[in-house]
Amino acid sequence: MTIPQQVLEKMWANDHFSQWLDLKIDAITEGVCRLHFIVRKEMLNGHQTVHGGILFSAADSAFAFACNSHGRLAVGLEVSISYTKSAQQGEILTVEAQEVYLGNKTSVYDVKIRNEQAEVVAVFKGTAYRTSKNVLG
Amino acid sequence: MTIPQQVLEKMWANDHFSQWLDLKIDAITEGVCRLHFIVRKEMLNGHQTVHGGILFSAADSAFAFACNSHGRLAVGLEVSISYTKSAQQGEILTVEAQEVYLGNKTSVYDVKIRNEQAEVVAVFKGTAYRTSKNVLG
Amino acid sequence: MTIPQQVLEKMWANDHFSQWLDLKIDAITEGVCRLHFIVRKEMLNGHQTVHGGILFSAADSAFAFACNSHGRLAVGLEVSISYTKSAQQGEILTVEAQEVYLGNKTSVYDVKIRNEQAEVVAVFKGTAYRTSKNVLG
Amino acid sequence: MTIPQQVLEKMWANDHFSQWLDLKIDAITEGVCRLHFIVRKEMLNGHQTVHGGILFSAADSAFAFACNSHGRLAVGLEVSISYTKSAQQGEILTVEAQEVYLGNKTSVYDVKIRNEQAEVVAVFKGTAYRTSKNVLG
Numbered sequence: 001m002t003i004p005q006q007v008l009e010k011m012w013a014n015d016h017f018s019q020w021l022d023l024k025i026d027a028i029t030e031g032v033c034r035l036h037f038i039v040r041k042e043m044l045n046g047h048q049t050v051h052g053g054i055l056f057s058a059a060d061s062a063f064a065f066a067c068n069s070h071g072r073l074a075v076g077l078e079v080s081i082s083y084t085k086s087a088q089q090g091e092i093l094t095v096e097a098q099e100v101y102l103g104n105k106t107s108v109y110d111v112k113i114r115n116e117q118a119e120v121v122a123v124f125k126g127t128a129y130r131t132s133k134n135v136l137g
Numbered sequence: 138m139t140i141p142q143q144v145l146e147k148m149w150a151n152d153h154f155s156q157w158l159d160l161k162i163d164a165i166t167e168g169v170c171r172l173h174f175i176v177r178k179e180m181l182n183g184h185q186t187v188h189g190g191i192l193f194s195a196a197d198s199a200f201a202f203a204c205n206s207h208g209r210l211a212v213g214l215e216v217s218i219s220y221t222k223s224a225q226q227g228e229i230l231t232v233e234a235q236e237v238y239l240g241n242k243t244s245v246y247d248v249k250i251r252n253e254q255a256e257v258v259a260v261f262k263g264t265a266y267r268t269s270k271n272v273l274g
Numbered sequence: 275m276t277i278p279q280q281v282l283e284k285m286w287a288n289d290h291f292s293q294w295l296d297l298k299i300d301a302i303t304e305g306v307c308r309l310h311f312i313v314r315k316e317m318l319n320g321h322q323t324v325h326g327g328i329l330f331s332a333a334d335s336a337f338a339f340a341c342n343s344h345g346r347l348a349v350g351l352e353v354s355i356s357y358t359k360s361a362q363q364g365e366i367l368t369v370e371a372q373e374v375y376l377g378n379k380t381s382v383y384d385v386k387i388r389n390e391q392a393e394v395v396a397v398f399k400g401t402a403y404r405t406s407k408n409v410l411g
Numbered sequence: 412m413t414i415p416q417q418v419l420e421k422m423w424a425n426d427h428f429s430q431w432l433d434l435k436i437d438a439i440t441e442g443v444c445r446l447h448f449i450v451r452k453e454m455l456n457g458h459q460t461v462h463g464g465i466l467f468s469a470a471d472s473a474f475a476f477a478c479n480s481h482g483r484l485a486v487g488l489e490v491s492i493s494y495t496k497s498a499q500q501g502e503i504l505t506v507e508a509q510e511v512y513l514g515n516k517t518s519v520y521d522v523k524i525r526n527e528q529a530e531v532v533a534v535f536k537g538t539a540y541r542t543s544k545n546v547l548g
Binding site for chain 3: 421422423426427428429431452453456457458459463465467468471487489490492493494497
């Protein structure tokens with residue numbers, strides 16, 4: 001297994017919320033994570049569309065797997081998300097996190113969520129703080 | 138019941154994700170929502186602390202209840218969150234959303250999440266788009 | 275002249291601050307603007323590096339030209355910027371704004387600032403509100 | 412002079428862009444900076460209102476003075492700004508930066524810009540990285 005795969009495996013085992021979201025990882029390499037999930041009933045908000053927190057959370061998990069993929073333990077510092085389209089129960093959403101900057105102390109990621117028509121549902125930008133610890137111990 | 142209370146009641150009935158988070162509403166008035174919740178095991182991330190998406194989601198729900206409290210249907214446009222302190226399973230977190238701007242088309246909210254020691258766990262700023270529809274129909 | 279060029283010409287004539295920044299437009303098409311500028315002494319902050327507000331402003335101008343390029347008058351609603359590298363007096367910085375979402379009421383842009391070594395200096399994400407007015411009158 | 416005042420004096424001497432903005436400092440204490448400035452012609456954008464970059468820059472300077480006020484050299488990592496009202500040439504705008512979190516490695520500030528009618532013009536949230544260096548050397 002590559003380092004990104006080992007990191008993902010170790011993080012996933014403890015990541016109860018990503019498990020609850022039932023995220024399916026499609027690709028994990030250095031600085032990149034792609035995954036998808038299905039919008040379930042318990043993910044809806046008071047307007048009967050997907051809760052903004054669910055979109056955020058799926059993007060945040062992809063961001064976390066991407067920013068830890070180098071093996072150095074990284075934690076989210078700041079995130080901004082723009083919602084562009086709503087999504088309904090039953091839709092399959094794809095999330096792609098892409099590294100745009102990798103520094104010694106911080107790194108930055110663009111994350112896009114798209115629906116099955118490839119329309120952008122949310123645009124997420126995350127900044128991580130890179131600690132000096134190793135994820136794999 | 139006041140309008141903010143009626144709006145909350147109607148939104149809550151459909152808001153399956155806020156129910157799953159088990160958010161407890163402490164106060165709801167025009168432009169303000171205060172709530173709390175307990176960090177459960179299924180809310181943890183791969184580093185065994187609360188998932189950033191959970192903090193975001195609780196703040197996002199408080200933001201949604203606050204920005205819809207005037208009766209006009211409002212949807213989140215853009216949110217930024219800064220994480221300042223992690224939280225563990227079992228901790229009680231308090232979330233307070235406060236309106237800082239109410240315009241005709243948009244409104245802006247500051248949301249703070251604090252732990253039982255009143256330390257700031259996350260700082261959230263949300264911008265909502267105010268539609269011309271009424272939440273109460 | 276194309277519509278994006280006409281819009282740019284009209285906006286530029288009034289845009290005293292972009293003139294002060296001495297931004298040089300390299301490309302303007304629908305949803306895209308690329309420009310560059312040189313860091314001057316009066317653009318420095320108290321740590322003797324380029325002021326964050328200058329980086330933001332150059333990105334914000336590229337964002338404004340890109341989001342107005344379709345001819346509909348658009349105004350910035352929300353912006354988030356991450357600083358990844360500092361820049362010094364005399365450096366040439368390139369700014370590229372790229373549309374990632376174009377909706378009826380809002381649109382979203384990714385903007386990157388890079389130095390002469392193609393290193394990312396700042397990452398900017400902007401959301402615009404699209405009015406029903408026409409820039410060209 | 413207090414430490415915040417000494418830090419401000421030292422930073423100001425080199426801060427050519429804040430000088431160009433002609434920011435007038437009204438208060439500087441630990442974690443807080445309040446200032447005002449007048450919108451000049453060269454601060455306008457292509458829609459003949461104040462350029463978003465000017466609002467950002469004034470807020471960013473207040474943020475910089477506030478986050479360096481403890482004496483430890485701090486640099487901006489991530490900022491998000493929401494525009495709520497435009498401003499015209501000749502208006503006096505007041506900027507207030509307030510610390511909401513002070514940690515060992517990072518700190519977070521809320522900054523509000525208001526016009527003479529005390530209406531909110533922009534809401535800014537900034538996260539700083541605190542280095543181990545001292546501003547006063």
